[in-house]
Amino acid sequence: MKKEKIKRYLVLTVLFFLPVAFLLILYPSTHNYEPLEIVHNQVKDFSASSEVKLKDHITVLAFFGKRPIEKAIAGSNLKELVYDKFKGFKKFQIVVVGQPGSEDEYDTFNKEIAKFEELKFWHYVFLPEGKTKELYASLKYDQDLDENLSSEEVFIIDKDLNQRGRLDDRDEKDIEAKKPITQLLTYNTIEVSDIKNKMSDDMRILFTEYRQKRKGKFQNSDSRRANDLKQIDE
Numbered sequence: 001m002k003k004e005k006i007k008r009y010l011v012l013t014v015l016f017f018l019p020v021a022f023l024l025i026l027y028p029s030t031h032n033y034e035p036l037e038i039v040h041n042q043v044k045d046f047s048a049s050s051e052v053k054l055k056d057h058i059t060v061l062a063f064f065g066k067r068p069i070e071k072a073i074a075g076s077n078l079k080e081l082v083y084d085k086f087k088g089f090k091k092f093q094i095v096v097v098g099q100p101g102s103e104d105e106y107d108t109f110n111k112e113i114a115k116f117e118e119l120k121f122w123h124y125v126f127l128p129e130g131k132t133k134e135l136y137a138s139l140k141y142d143q144d145l146d147e148n149l150s151s152e153e154v155f156i157i158d159k160d161l162n163q164r165g166r167l168d169d170r171d172e173k174d175i176e177a178k179k180p181i182t183q184l185l186t187y188n189t190i191e192v193s194d195i196k197n198k199m200s201d202d203m204r205i206l207f208t209e210y211r212q213k214r215k216g217k218f219q220n221s222d223s224r225r226a227n228d229l230k231q232i233d234e
Helices: 002-031 068-086 103-113 129-137 172-176 192-215 222-233
Strands: 037-040 058-065 092-098 122-126 150-157 163-165
Touching: 058 068, 058 129, 058 192, 068 092, 068 103, 068 150, 068 192, 092 103, 103 122, 150 192, 163 192
Parallel strands: 058 092, 092 122
Antiparallel strands: 037 163, 058 150, 150 163
16 A cells, blocks of 8 residues: 555656656756857848838738739748738738739739639839839849849748848758858749748748847847858958
């Protein structure tokens, strides 16, 4: 009888301390939380007369140029894999830059991707060619817009007009193999795995950062990131 009581107490003790031990294991990962890195700063905003602003928003910025219908797959991927996931988050928006004179084609494009709902946080801004190139040049990326002033790549811009991404995009296997550092500056809208996995994860990290800032729990690492950014830009 005494042995049965001892066994019972041992089982209860294990059941009590197991969740505590699990939380202790999780604590270091929370403490070592790393924000989504600033890969470039001073992204240009739209003019004062524009109703759409990048400042004070978390933005996915796209360039679909003169022929948005040709970007229907890219638009659909953004809608299903990004917009639908994050449309409930505060200050989130997707902004697509187009060209004046293509408004009718954008109406057709919008009807195609917004068949079942109004895209309240999805905006179109029509900029002249010079202004489009000026905005694009304020971003960090080494590939030019195509002849239609469009790209399959999209950018994450934070509330302070910083471009976010990964200064080191290697996974654990790449690091163990000592492969050279690769950066993730943009996200390809045709590569579903790129959008679904990397971009989705990075957006969640960015929203977590701003949520922690609101709660006063965010440990500012701007100095470290500024130094990293300086080294990359050099």
